[in-house]
Amino acid sequence: MxxxxxxxxxxxxxxxxxxxxxxxxxxxxxxxxxxxxxxxxxxxxxxGEGCRAGIRGNRCHLENAPARVARDHVMLPDKPYPYSKLLTPLRFRDSRGTLWTAPLATLTDGASIPEIFVPLIGEPRSLEFLAAAALHDAYCGTGNEQLTQFRSRPWEETHRMLYDSLVSSGVPETKAKVMFAAVYLGGPRWDDPDRVLQGLPESRLRDLMELCIDFIKTEKPTRPEIEAWMHRHEKELLSDTQNPTGKKGVPSRYPL
Structure with missing residues (x-):
């Protein structure tokens, strides 16, 4: 060749x-x-980052949003905002594939933000928050104690669902993370007595929330990283098991 x-x-x-x-x-x-x-x-x-619209593999799905509520308001004792009844049931599948529901007539004030953090976060009542707030209220909000789903799931899972549903509703991620952090810090923690923060001085919780807001805005953490940050700071908060004399405890917008 x-x-x-x-x-x-x-x-x-x-x-x-x-x-x-x-x-x-x-x-x-x-x-x-x-x-x-x-x-x-x-x-x-x-x-929970996968709940954003357009994300491949997004499991989150919110049905019947935006939420519709009755025009007639219901005032509950010691609550600053008027409550309304849900006119259409809501169904939401979160980032882990878990189904959450808010039945007809669920009471919601459209906020889901602890009162003491409103000056830091701003007005919490907005149409874009309403569906997420109603779902969250169905599982732990005042006035819904008769619902079968009320506190039927762990408090941490319930607050995570709030974050997922906020993002699915189109709330900007930073805003959703700040709202999640506020509820995680100041919201109810049922069936977990070692981590209950209700009754601690308002000033200490507000100071911690301010630090957390700065952490979220500068570091851009994921939702689990926010939880880990909160968990690290709980020991200091829980070191005082009783309020100092004359200091006002933290009021809760949720049933104890």
């Missing part, structure tokens, strides 16, 4: 070999990309 012929033969053989190997390269690349997408989807669902 001549030199040129040999070159031609091997070049042709190389092309034929490359053609045989090319589908394997595509298969490996496609598999790798699929694994990355699946892994990212699992991580984003665990952190």
């Amino acid at each position: 001549s030199f040129n012929t040999a070159n031609g033969y091997w070049a042709a053989e190389g092309r034929r070999t490359g053609q045989r190997k090319w589908p394997w390269f595509l298969a490996i690349t496609a598999t790798t990309l699929l694994m990355v997408v699946v892994l990212w989807s699992l991580v984003s669902n665990e952190t």
